[in-house]
Amino acid sequence: MAIERTLSIIKPDATKRNLTGKINAKFEEAGLRIVAQKRIQLTMDQAGKFYEVHKERPFYGELCEFMASEPVVVQVLEGEGAIAKNREVMGATNPAEADEGTIRKEYALSVGENSVHGSDAPETAAEEISFFFSGLEIVG
Numbered sequence: 001m002a003i004e005r006t007l008s009i010i011k012p013d014a015t016k017r018n019l020t021g022k023i024n025a026k027f028e029e030a031g032l033r034i035v036a037q038k039r040i041q042l043t044m045d046q047a048g049k050f051y052e053v054h055k056e057r058p059f060y061g062e063l064c065e066f067m068a069s070e071p072v073v074v075q076v077l078e079g080e081g082a083i084a085k086n087r088e089v090m091g092a093t094n095p096a097e098a099d100e101g102t103i104r105k106e107y108a109l110s111v112g113e114n115s116v117h118g119s120d121a122p123e124t125a126a127e128e129i130s131f132f133f134s135g136l137e138i139v140g
């Protein structure tokens with residue numbers, strides 16, 4: 001399987017509860033390398049642009065407000081099949097449906113406050129990585 005990169009976000013519910021290190025340990029235990037990482041505070045406008053694909057959904061406003069409510073940690077994860085592997089480590093979007101041992105099963109509070117985001121495909125991974133990082137900031 002090819003080496004891929006994927007965009008990960010540790011969301012406000014998790015940064016607020018000081019879970020960044022525990023979540024990063026899950027990625028590293030799964031063989032994902034954190035090749036870029038920064039803690040930032042999103043504006044409503046930035047959150048809205050990042051989640052533009054969901055703008056017709058009823059939860060869009062709530063999602064943007066949540067993402068701008070506290071700092072987030074944005075990161076690039078690298079590894080074999082990193083996109084699918086990260087989604088496996090994260091678990092299902094709704095923590096009630098997430099498998100044992102996944103980040104969302106252990107830490108997520110609800111479908112909205114679900115601790116982490118991960119890109120869902122190679123095209124979105126490339127777009128989402130370039131939304132937050134320049135090539136110079138990614139060191140594999």
Ligand code: CMP
Binds near residue numbers: 093
């Ligand atoms: P994420 O992987 O970041 O992609 C879109 C996000 O929308 C998703 O995780 C959830 O946090 C959020 N989301 C999805 N469904 C709902 C919902 N029914 N109510 C609130 N937020 C949702």
